[in-house]
Every structure is written in C-alpha cells, then in structure tokens.
Amino acid sequence: MLHALAGGVRQVHARGDIQREGASPQFLTLVLEGWACTYRDLENGQRQILSVLLPGDLVEPFGILPAFADHSIGAVTQVTLAQIPPHAIRATARVSPRIEQALWWDLLVAIxxxxxxxxxxxxxxxxxxxxxxxxxxxxxxxxxxxxxxxxxxxxxxxxxxxxxxxxxxxxxxxxxxxxxxxxxxxxxxxxxxxxxxxxxxxxxxxxxxxxxxxxxxxxxxxxxxxxxx
CATH class of the missing domain: 1.10.10.10 (Winged helix-like DNA-binding domain superfamily/Winged helix DNA-binding domain)
Structure with a gap:
C-alpha cells in the first residue's frame, strides 16, 4: 500500500529547491533517499533552517495541504522524493489502522x-x-x-x-x-x-x-x- 502511494518519484540535485516559499503545494512531499531541509530566507539575506528531513520524513502533516507554503524546502544532498496526493494517503490511512497510527506518530514526533x-x-x-x-x-x-x-x-x-x-x-x-x-x-x-x-x-x-x-x-x-x- 505504501509503495503504491509513493509512485510519483523524482530527484532533486544537491542544494536545489524542492519547493519555494509562497508556492501552492499540490502534493505531500516524502523524502525517500538523501537529506533535505525546510527553511526561511530573511530580507537581510540570512537564512534560518527550520528542520532537517531524513529518509522516511513527510514534510507536511498527512491530512491537509496549506493554500500556500510559508517556508521553502531545499535538498541538502541529492534527494529522491515521492509526491503523494493528500486524498490518497488519507484513503490509505482509513483502510489501514497501522498506517494511520504510523502517520499520527510521525506528526507527533515532528511537533x-x-x-x-x-x-x-x-x-x-x-x-x-x-x-x-x-x-x-x-x-x-x-x-x-x-x-x-x-x-x-x-x-x-x-x-x-x-x-x-x-x-x-x-x-x-x-x-x-x-x-x-x-x-x-x-x-x-x-x-x-x-x-x-x-x-x-x-x-x-x-x-x-x-x-x-x-x-x-x-x-x-x-x-x-x-x-x-
């Protein structure tokens, strides 16, 4: 079931942008290989990295996507990631209590x-x-x-x-x-x-x-x- 969800796989080169702040995300991003991070650029040219994303990490909670991204996502190394439609992962959680539990656990740990x-x-x-x-x-x-x-x-x-x-x-x-x-x-x-x-x-x-x-x-x-x- 999880492999079926992670069908839309793409690669991003090291230090490349996965998503820019202000964009309208259409998919949940799941890191499969490599390291990524979320960050904010400040007007004075400085950057604050907000989180480090390792293999297995979802960038956003699995239930819903924001209308616009309030942070950017960048590749630290070359990254292989999956783009998952939110409705698909919600449907999977409904039919598999163990997957639902794992997704809630993921959100708990992220917070x-x-x-x-x-x-x-x-x-x-x-x-x-x-x-x-x-x-x-x-x-x-x-x-x-x-x-x-x-x-x-x-x-x-x-x-x-x-x-x-x-x-x-x-x-x-x-x-x-x-x-x-x-x-x-x-x-x-x-x-x-x-x-x-x-x-x-x-x-x-x-x-x-x-x-x-x-x-x-x-x-x-x-x-x-x-x-x-």
Missing part, C-alpha cells in the same frame, strides 16, 4: 522536534545545541536503520549547522573543537563518530523520550517502513 529546537535556540549553549542535534540525528537515523551504535551520517556543512542552530559558522567550529577536546565526538568523511553516547547525551541535556523511539520500534514492521527500494 516534539520543533519544541526541542525552540528550547535549544532559547536556553542551550552553542556546544549544547550542537551536541543535542548530534544526539537527535543519530537516534533518528538509528530508528530507520541507517546507522550503527557509534556513528551516523552528518551531511550538513558547518554553514548549514549555523543556519539551523542560530549561530555563526565560526561559533559552530569552536563548538566542534570543544566537543572534540572533551572526547565526545569526531567527524570523518561526512560521518559523525560518537565516542561516548551517554556522556554526549548528559552534556547536551538530551532526553530521547521526545522522539518516542520505543513506540516506533514496537509498532514498526516491514509493511509500514518507507523505502526507496
């Missing part, structure tokens, strides 16, 4: 991630923000089987990390050096290597409960996992 992002911008130090983001990206990839215990992809540049965390690129670099000196993480070939996950979570005040990972694992099965294969 929880936004709340944590707000907390980071308002109350965490630069190093804590970066560490918290690393913990989140690691766990989100682990949930969908895209990393092992100690390492995961980190496909954002330092400039993109700065745009996401409300920092300058220089501040991001200093925070990375701080965490390296503490023996918490290192970066190699666009991969994040976590040397002590427990210590990194404690340092960043990361509580994984907001991602509801246990719910995802207990309710997941091959037929409800999105895949580009």
């Amino acid at each position: 929880a991630i936004e709340r944590e992002h707000t907390v980071s911008l308002g109350r965490r130090t630069a190093s804590e923000r970066l560490g918290h983001l690393f913990c989140e990206l690691h766990l989100r990839q682990q949930i969908v089987g895209l990393c092992d215990h100690s390492r995961c992809d980190l496909l954002l540049t330092q400039s993109e990390l700065a745009d996401l965390l409300g920092l300058s690129a220089v501040h991001v670099n200093r925070s990375l050096q701080d965490m390296r000196s503490r023996g918490l993480v290192s970066l190699r070939n666009r991969q994040l290597i976590i040397h002590d996950l427990t210590e990194l979570r404690d340092f960043s005040f990361f509580d994984p409960n907001y991602l509801h990972a246990d719910t995802a694992r207990s309710s997941s099965s091959p037929e409800i996992q999105w895949s580009a294969q």
